[in-house]
Amino acid sequence: MTEPAPAAAAPVAHPEIEWRRLPPKMLVVAPASILLKFIPAFVVVLLFGGSESPVKIWITVAIAVFAVAAGLIRWRTTRYRITPERVELHSGLVSRQRRSVPRDRIRTVDLTSTFLHQMFGLSVVKVGAGQSSTAGKDGQGLDLDAVSGAEAERLRRELLAVPAPASDAPATGPPATRTPETEHVTATEPIELDRLSWSSLRYAPLTVSSLAAVGALAAAGWNLVNEADIDPRTLPGVSTATGELSTAPLWAAIGVGIGLLLLVLVAGALVLFTERWWNFRLTREPDGTLRVRRGLLTQRSLSVSEQRLRGVTVAEPLLVRLVGRGAQAGALSVGLGGSEGSDGGGGALQPPVPAAHAHEVAAVAMRSSEPVTDVALRAHPVAARTRRLTRAVVPALVVIAAAWVLGGVWDLAWLGPVSLVLLPIGVLLALDRYRSLGNRLDERFLVSRQGSLVRSTVALQRDGVIGWRIRQSVFQRRAGVVTLDAITGAGAGAYEILDVDPAVAVDLARSTTPSALDAFVPGGHSTQSP
Template identity: 55%
Template sequence: MTAGPDGPPWRRLDKRMLAVTPLSGAVRLLPVAVVVLLTGQGNAIGRLWVPLGIALALVLVGVVRWRTTQYRITADRVELHTGWLRRQRRSVPRDRIRTVDLTAKVVHRVFGLSVVHVSAASGSSGDSSGLSLDAVSTAEADRLRHELLDRSATTVVEHPVQPPAHERAPASESMSQRLREAPAERQRGRAIELARLRWSWLRFAPLTFSSIAGVGAIFAAVYNLFDDLGVDPRDVPAVDDAAHRLTTAPIWLGVLVVGVGLLVVAVVGALLLFAERWYAYRLTREPATDDGTAEGGALRVRRGLLTRRSLSVSQVRLRGAEVVEPVLLRAGRGAQTRALSTGLSRDSQGGALQPPAPRAEAHRVASVALREPPELATLAPLRRHPRAALQRRLTRALAPAAAVVVIAFVIGPAVPVPWLGPASLVLLPVALLLALDRYRSLGHQLTARYLVTRQGSVQRRTVALQRSGVIGWTFRQSVFQRRAGLVEVEAVTAAGAGGYPVLDVAAPDGVALADATTPGLLTPFRT
């Protein structure tokens, strides 16, 4: 440590990272070395000098990075200084911190290290939206997580104001009320488990797009590796024999075998990815202070087999929850819950509070995360939208389908594929069902604390957004919407996607909904 002139001392990353950096690079190079040795392409010993040289360069880079990286935590900021040739100075205000993410890959876990990623709301002052410490000891990472989240929970402006002393309830009555509301959450200094993994949820793994995409990405990476090394899998006798049999078999049999093989690989791969991502999954709520009596705290998601992940979301910065139902997962009566907060990743797993699970479990997790009964959150009874919204969905689904059918009938005889036109007729009932389902999914409701909206068919989303988290409104109205008397109303928020629309509501209802959600916000703009 080196003492700062006007604050706490600067700290260095853990010295064990000097071994982690080259080992991590060696792990990435290992598949290349194995393929080179097993296939015997070219001079294997000579080509191994390249990865060895890269490994030595990684050692040097690790030493330089350790020597030039310092961080410190002051009363109101987190500061990080990095770089030698290109120096960077990052500073994040602690009252803007939203999430703290701990990640430990296999190599990090061997040396007892973790990567700490601090995410914060970016402001106009130019402050960074976050920073990463790669790597610190596991104990130090956990201590930083507690320190940063506790600080953010006690300095935010949204913290409820305490009433005067003469208006407060007696201490015994206040405590008994808290115990009645959430008896399990008031145990002193203990994290309360809200959900854990059930292996029966594995059945939802093949029904998620992210798992299918993950399997595809692995296949693409393996293919690119073989292609870069000039290795042809058909050089393996067993592979060449199987390919020959498929090419000489009837077409329908070859297509069937390839299809079944791809399906089996996709299912098995999805199961393995699910197990790696969600092994030892736990969702807990941690108190804001050691005595467990302060409001706030954090939601913590821990998961992972090879790579351990821990995501902590400040409870007072949580702006809502979203229950997502992709079409395949929805067909299996499954769903997944995600948190709405700033500082979360925008990828398919960003803010995930649980793995794909039964729909009822997803709504339960959203309820306990928001501390709100399900019927006042994501399971609130929704108001139907006008019939004009159904007409718009029918038009937007059937018109493109009808155009494709006409084109198929026109070009079918010229291709020639005479069955192309009749086969395309299947698009019409599919489009009709899609339009009806999209309308059936539309709905919104305003509860005491949340604006609840639902939309989508291929991917249905039910969002419960805190009314206090809405910072503005956007009204959109196309020519066709204006003729139908409809409007799209979008609630603007700093969390999640940044805005959540209520599609195709009657124009007066849209204005009334916005005005009721944030009373007084639209008053200066109304005539």
């Protein structure tokens, strides 16, 4: 016989709180959203259905009817409500879903409004309740697609106003890390911390994520053209240019091709950057949240509670760092994935900007009057440099040897000599990776830095570190170094300090969380490093 539920579970039932439905405008937005996804199918049907065949008409009508029916069912079966303890969402007809998220587990509230949603004044509310959750169980986030703009803003304020529970606070850490600078300042209006400067456009073509996105869009467009059986070389103007290139020297044709490719990539990166970061604003809200608003065709608003902010990161991709001396600040918050790259996702607080400005925003986000990430760091041992060089030079030598062998087999005499450029490139990258290594511990933050292709500086609040992991591979054991992982409930969950002296690793762990290593030290309170 099942035992009755404990008395503490009684407040979960709130029959007096009415369920809310999505606005009637969703009867238009939901079908339209489905139809937009079927545009490629429409194109194929119209092009290959035959001019006299009614098949393409019936298929088009069937898709339209399906979209309207799906939208009607979605609107009719979706309802939600907010109780003092939980956010509840019921949806579905054939496959019914019942989602319930405890309000004290809510970490972020993300408002997203596509161009179609903007036309009807609607917004999608995405409630984040942590990174690791199982579908259908408590702790999973939920999406309300979609509610009115006013309702979305009200939900954002209401859901993030819940104080963080005691269990959500870090378990360890010295009380001294809490300083007056971390206390919330009472304000009645949002405080603007940063806004878009169009000078940041120069960084758009220098980020790998933007170039990859342009490449993906170009590939999708090329596939669509192929499916439509269209030969771009036969288009007016293109055929003439193609004919002229066919008679030009090979080096000229290759140069023109590379130039056109770079032009498309740069132009596409600029367009994507503009759409992603249009009207960007970073503000500190009166409800104690950091809010990032951005977007043109798709407007986004991400709110992160400062109570759950555990640190910041400043990422410097290689091209952005070398060509434009730029960087990008990101937030490390409980329930929010890390933002190590310049992709504008995750916990990014801003687009790529000059490095000095990124470090300044990182400090302001942590309510610090002193630099947080732009500080002098302790260098790592020489063994770390040897390991960087070995890991770069050995693979380069293998590739060079393979290039010489294959060049002889394939009768490509130039392949071997050209591959020699990999050796100096590998050495330069290895030395840059070593120069990037560093760590520091001060009164408030544990700071670590590493990387070359993307140099990342992470500043974790000392009371945001909840555990440690020390790792040592066979090669590290021979070199006399270890990797120290600082475990936290925010961002990626663990941030490593690579190739440090074992005594330094133990001292950092003990100094950051004094009680964490007591069980492993004779006497419990010894401060002598092994």
